[in-house]
Amino acid sequence: MCEAALDKKAEDLLTLPLAGRTIVADYFVIATGRSSIQNRSIADGIAEKVRAAGFGVARTEGYTDAGWILIDLGAVVVHVFTPEQRAFYNLERLWGASAAARAQSS
DSSP states (O other), rough: OOOHHHHHHEEEEEEEEETTOOOOOOOOOEEEOHHHHHHHHHHHHHHHHHHHOOOOOOOOOSSSTOSSEEEEOEEEHHHHHHHOHHHHHHHHHHHHEEEEEEEOOO
């Protein structure tokens, strides 16, 4: 799914391990798109890649406004933000990004 986000030019991609800290998910994946249109494209790319791999998307929230799109994949929850929304909600600080891994675009 990180590859799908990077294919759609997602920026500042971060994988945040949460196992043992919450029952919500084992990982958050956090990505930034430059606009609501790009955020939708990133979300669509991730959903398409997940379904092609034989998995389902449990729920998608925020797609219409697209300032913050949440994609629930079960053990993994993906957050796609505009830069302003990401700075405002600052999930990295809230959940402690010390053990996080940043994906690099090729």
